[in-house]
Amino acid sequence: MGEQGPDGSNKKRKTDERVAPVTPAAPVAKTARQTAKTAAKKIAAKKTAVKGTTARGTAAKKTAAKETAKPPANESRTALVRRARRINRELAEVYPYAHPELDFDNPFQLLVATVLSAQTTDLRVNQTTPALFSKYPTPEDLAAANPEEVEEILRPCGFFRAKTRSVIGLSKALTEDFGGQVPGRLEDLVKLPGVGRKTAFVVLGNAFGRPGITVDTHFQRLVRRWQWTAETDPDKIEAAVGALFPKSDWTELSHHVIWHGRRICHARKPACGACPIAPLCPAYGEGETDPEKAAKLLKYEKGGFPGQRLKPPQAYLDAGGKPAPPLGAG
Ligand code: SF4
Numbered sequence: 517m518g519e520q521g522p523d524g525s526n527k528k529r530k531t532d533e534r535v536a537p538v539t540p541a542a543p544v545a546k547t548a549r550q551t552a553k554t555a556a557k558k559i560a561a562k563k564t565a566v567k568g569t570t571a572r573g574t575a576a577k578k579t580a581a582k583e584t585a586k587p588p589a590n591e592s593r594t595a596l597v598r599r600a601r602r603i604n605r606e607l608a609e610v611y612p613y614a615h616p617e618l619d620f621d622n623p624f625q626l627l628v629a630t631v632l633s634a635q636t637t638d639l640r641v642n643q644t645t646p647a648l649f650s651k652y653p654t655p656e657d658l659a660a661a662n663p664e665e666v667e668e669i670l671r672p673c674g675f676f677r678a679k680t681r682s683v684i685g686l687s688k689a690l691t692e693d694f695g696g697q698v699p700g701r702l703e704d705l706v707k708l709p710g711v712g713r714k715t716a717f718v719v720l721g722n723a724f725g726r727p728g729i730t731v732d733t734h735f736q737r738l739v740r741r742w743q744w745t746a747e748t749d750p751d752k753i754e755a756a757v758g759a760l761f762p763k764s765d766w767t768e769l770s771h772h773v774i775w776h777g778r779r780i781c782h783a784r785k786p787a788c789g790a791c792p793i794a795p796l797c798p799a800y801g802e803g804e805t806d807p808e809k810a811a812k813l814l815k816y817e818k819g820g821f822p823g824q825r826l827k828p829p830q831a832y833l834d835a836g837g838k839p840a841p842p843l844g845a846g
Pocket residue numbers: 741780781782786787788789791792793794797798799800801802803
């Protein structure tokens with residue numbers, strides 16, 4: 517996704533920019549899947565060894581990030597980087613207008629909406645926030661709110677008491693420490709109650725146009741399926757994946773991965789037979805491979821698939837029913 521407008525709104529800037537094609541990555545061999553576990557164990561062992569050292573500073577962090585992103589034994593780091601970037605380009609073609617699916621008009625609204633989105637859907641948050649922001653349009657208003665009245669509004673989002681405490685608490689902090697403005701720096705954002713790195717990067721990337729990787733549950737699942745990293749800790753995943761891409765790609769990449777996780781590569785039943793990046797995915801076959809059955813697993817929003825150019829599932833398979841070359845290959 518492109519940078520947001522100066523008003524911080526989430527109206528997406530249309531772009532037809534295309535990245536120059538690279539040599540298509542070779543289909544991921546079955547052996548890659550077989551050796552993944554071994555590679556992951558080796559990485560874990562190396563990381564344990566590294567833990568005990570006294571390495572400090574930026575150089576050490578960069579080395580650690582490369583280490584955690586180490587590819588399967590039969591895939592060089594160069595090949596991993598190339599495959600990862602190719603997946604991102606393919607997803608950019610499928611989801612050209614991927615954007616944060618929370619509605620917001622300014623950084624404050626995005627910050628609050630992101631905090632509310634924990635353990636619930638963006639749709640539910642979008643149904644709830646209009647009433648909240650209509651009654652409490654500024655941090656000062658929400659900081660001075662009666663908690664019981666806020667709880668009533670937030671009840672549909674689940675965990676409404678904790679979320680009420682969070683949004684009132686962060687509004688007080690914004691009012692008292694930041695002059696009623698959402699700060700545009702990571703180190704300030706993570707000091708706000710209920711705001712972690714994930715929330716901070718959502719706000720930085722989409723309300724301030726500053727690159728950030730959003731490691732939510734979809735992102736974690738997909739990058740492990742793609743063997744971009746074997747890490748499980750969100751901060752380490754962020755570092756490992758960030759090392760595979762230029763910083764300028766981070767925000768867009770996050771949207772592409774999350775959109776793909778929500779629509780096709782689901783947690784329990786990924787629709788592999790309808791997946792446009794199947795030829796690049798080591799986990800192809802983890803879900804339904806039959807095109808007709810896979811098509812039924814796709815998650816469509818009401819009124820279609822906004823911002824998505826998804827072809828019929830058969831378009832991604834060759835005559836023998838195997839994954840065809842990805843979009844734009846050749
Ligand atoms: S091929 Fe299957 S596991 Fe791989 S990204 Fe597509 S849906 Fe997910």
